[in-house]
Each structure stands twice: as C-alpha cells, then as structure tokens.
Amino acid sequence: MSGPLHTPLCEKLGIEYPIVAFTHCKDVVVAVINSGGFAVLGEALHSPDQIAADIKWIRDRISGKAFGIDLVLPASVPEDRTVQQLLAQIPQSHRDFEQMIKHKYSVPDPKEAPNLHIWGGLDQKRALAQVEVVFDERVPVFASGLGSPEFLLKRAHQLGMQVWGLVGKPRQARKQIAAGTDVIIAQGYDAAGHTGNIGTFSIVPQVVDAARGTGVPVLAAGGVTTGRHLAAALALGADGVWTGSVWLTSRESDVNLPLKERLLEAETDDTVYSDCISGYTMRTIRCPWHDEWLGPAAPEVLKPPLQMLLSANYIQGSLDYQRKDLMTEAAGQGIHYVTEMKPARQILSDLVEGALDVFDRFAAA
C-alpha cells in the first residue's frame, strides 16, 4: 500500500492508517485495530490481574494483530508522603467550600465511597507489578503516559517489544530518543488530561526535528479529531497521530450516555486547563466544580492528593446518578469537532477520508 497516509509508522506496526487510538475501553481498541488503525489501552487504574485479563480479551478478538498497553509510571514522588497524614491537613475552609458546592448544585452522595487507593501509580512497587504483566504477556507496544521508560527499554527490546514515550517538552523527547525509545508521542497543550504547556503546532515540529535521522517515528497528540488535523500533523513532519477524545463518544465506548451527550455538546472553550480537580493541572470538561473553584470566592487549590479527596465525592456522585449537568471528563480542545455518536470504524474512516481530501486538494492546485 502507498499514498500520503502510508508512513513509516504503518510499516513499523503493520497497520493501514497512521492513526493511534488511546482509550480506556477494550471494545474501542478492538474496533480500531480491526478497522486498520492502531490502539493503546490505558490501564493505569488496573491491577496486574485485570491487565492480564484485558490483554487476553483483546488478543482473542484481533487475530494476531498488534496492540498496546499504556501505564502511568510515576516520575516524582514526594518524600515521606503518607496519605493519612495528608488527609488530616485538609483545612476546614476547604471542606466548607466543598459542602457549599454540594448544596448549591444538589450534588448527590456517591452510592459507595470512592476508592482512592485502587490505582497503580502511587508507588514504584505497584507500578513495577503492572509492568511485569506487560512483559510477561509480551504486549507488542508498551506506552508510558508520563514517566520515563528508559529503565525498562533493554528488557522490552530483548522481548521484542516496542516502548513508546509521551512527552510534553522537546528536552524530554531528546532524552527518550537517546535512550532508545521506539516511538515518541509529542503531546501539545490542546490535549486532554496532563498536557504540557506547549501548543501542538509548536511542539510537534520540534520533536520531529529532534528525531530526524534517528528513524524514531513521532506521533502528534493534542486536539486531533478530524482528517484535517491528521493531514496537518503529517505536514508538520509527524508519522501519525495519537488520538483520545474522538473515541470517547464512539458507539463502542463505555463512557456512560449522559456524559457522551455532554461531550458531544461541548465546545473548545468548555475544556479547562486547571488544577482544581486533583491539584495537578489537567484539561477537563468544565462543570460546576470548575465554575466555583475558578471563581473569586474559592480558596487556594490544595496539593495532591488532598484536592482529589475533596472532589472525589462530587465526581462519583455525578457519575452514580448520571447527572449530566455535573459531569466532567478529560477532553482535548478538538472536542468541538466531536458532534456525533458513531461507530469507531466510521470515526477512523472519516479521519482517513478527511485527510485524503486535503491531500487531493493540494495535488489538484
């Protein structure tokens, strides 16, 4: 196969289209891979046993094709951190503010107390247990959503696995390329979740320049939701795109229906880059929690994990009772173009067709 969309990434992965879906939903992974793209399943929250089960489930449905698993390895951990000590540090003024929001917006209590200790990134030991499963299962692609994967490159390569690293700064890209990372994901400020502060149009060509001559493919991430974005990413020198928000509202996605509706209605400026949910800056869909914490009466946002402990009941309550007016989710600025609930196969096809239209237009000019 040839054409403007057939990049070295396609050769490296054995795929038709240079489109990578990042998702937390196994069904989306399978649908995208079986439609000619590539998909990476985010497993940061899961136990080693859950990760192993998910890998088997996917393998049973993709006929030997490649796929990826993404983990969030910690990159920094405060000294002498104990959650219990930190919990005792939540000021009464902040608890009062949280209660004010609860009453003002009639936020329901969660059906069960949010479990704040079930994820894999709190300490190195738990993260390593997740990594071991990915090694044991020889998952074709291990993607690191945050921390440096340098320490595990040698073993991954011995097992025939690729290691991908997501970066928000050119210097992170240079380090990871030098260490032997197989694919670099250059994530711009437009992206959902934990973005850096450099825009997609600025960081992608810088990372492409850093990778020039190394043979390391670069994926553009952050705001990619249309074929025009895909064409632009390729024009910037990227070998493909890393996409996330566009899959949240797919038919296969396990995001609950009211939240899908909220996402379909959202505009670009409904996404907010703020630390008020967790104490970490991240891009999420604006909700009443943001409105209040970004207002003049709000106290100073607390450090992690205290702020997350404050927001946890609000978030869980909104999900448990499907309160669309309260819900939030990580979403990038490209959400403006996510306006229909479509099958993943159709989303992939639309991305491809949209990009080809751009190249056809240029060729005809």
Place this chain on the structure above:
Amino acid sequence: MSSTASPRPEGPAPAAPYRVGFDASMRGRRAECDGGQAIEGTRLAGRQNFAGTLTGDFRDFGDYPWRWYLMTDLTRKPSGSTHAAVWCDSGSLVLEGDE
C-alpha cells in the same frame, strides 16, 4: 496470571522493595525534574515540575534497576506543595549543564 514467562535480568531478586545507595558524583548537582504521577482515584495523570539540588542518595527499585534520586532545597515546586524534598525518576531528571 501470565501465559508466557519472560527472561529475567541476572542476579537474585531483592528482598526489600528497593535498595538504597549513594552516588557522590550526583551530590550537590542542580537539576530539574519533569515529574508527576497518576492521580489517585482517577485514570488520569498529572505532571509536576521541580527544581532543586540532588543529595546523591538514591533508591533502586526492581531488577532493572529503576533508579530514583532525592532532590532537596527545592527552588521550584507545584503551588500548594509543602514538601521539602522529592524523589525523582532518574530518567525524568535534567542535570544543570547537561542540556
């Protein structure tokens, strides 16, 4: 849990979750850390940037090893952070003068 066994690095598995050590060449080095971690209770992650001075103390996790250095005298840390020190993944460190 797994269907296939993967080759392990040579040497015995550590009894402790990590091994402690000291690298004199890193002591007193100024550095920045492109840090962060997963956010408790969510499936998301957050980045946090620190700058400070390395003490030379390190911890090695796992058999690879995965090395972490202790950074103190923090001159940059996230707003709201009251910690005086932070452990940094060695791969996420940028040493002053090395860029």
